[in-house]
Amino acid sequence: MQVKPNIANLPAYKPGKPVEDVKRELGLTEIIKLASNENPFGCSPKAKEAIERELSGLSIYPDGAGVTLTNALAKKHGVNADQIILGDGSDEIILMLARAYLSPGDETIMADLTFSQYKHNAQVENAVIVEVPMANGKHDLPAMAARVTAKTKIIWVCNPNNPTGTIVTKNELVAFLDQVPQNVMVVLDEAYCEYIEDPTYPDGLELLPKYPNLVLLRTFSKIFGLAALRVGYGIASADIINDVNPIRPPFNTSRVGQAAAAAALEDEAFIAYCREQNKKGLQFLNAAFAEMGLTPFPAYGNFIMVDVKRSGYDVYDALLRRGIIVRAGFGANYIRITVGSQEQNEKVITALKSVL
């Protein structure tokens, strides 16, 4: 069968090897996975209780639109329920936005080192990808705004940016939004926003009323620790949500996922704990890198990207053989490490010292 030409050369997403396979192949008894920016502290006990409660209803389809969770999110964020759409992870919101707004030949602007799914989904839609070089590991918003043409449909801004961990400030973002024409959608991916306390970090929710072309992406996969259950969401004007909704598959979030997410949302003590531990973890890693003469990018999420001054892939391999999985592949000498528990952070630094 002839697949569509733009899909023919598109690589499928390559997940990391299952941890159990890696263990067996390398003869390891323990693996520390610091590769996917997951929460090392698991999820809220309240989410686990909610999951247990749902187990008696597994033969029944979920509420397709996830009304209870949507209402809880609307209340929490001070928006209307019709401004929210749930996704099978925020990955699916990215897919739905690309599918709804990008036609073949449309242009879409993104940083040249950012979350892979913006480009991937734009390629699926046969859009023209405009990649703008980062400036010192940060989105170059003025350069991105300068690339807008009559064909531009979506600009993707990842804040903090995965993989570099850097942020654009509120002032920078507002200046950018003021420059971008209102018929161009700006997708602000805030997957890691709950980790950040920095006063210069913009809260997309505050900007929504003024910028009707703005779409926020958020997720339960990171600080809420529910990556396995795949729940993410988009927040935008009711018009945008209304336009995207026909693309959403009927039951795209699960009964268990919706219930766990709603419970996790309310467990502020757990979120505060994770935020605090992450802050300590970042301080520890930054201090350790400084001691080793390495200069990471300023990290704001639950991960940190560092120039290891030799092949990132080689360092990745050497750490893997010591039972630690990090991420390479973001440029010659870089690795990205998820902030783990204190014990995990100490182990990765000890291993890194023996490798470098």
Ligand code: PMP
């Ligand atoms: N956006 C960013 C910036 C991410 O890092 C990730 C996950 N790695 C996602 C979106 C997708 O997350 P999920 O589909 O689990 O919500």
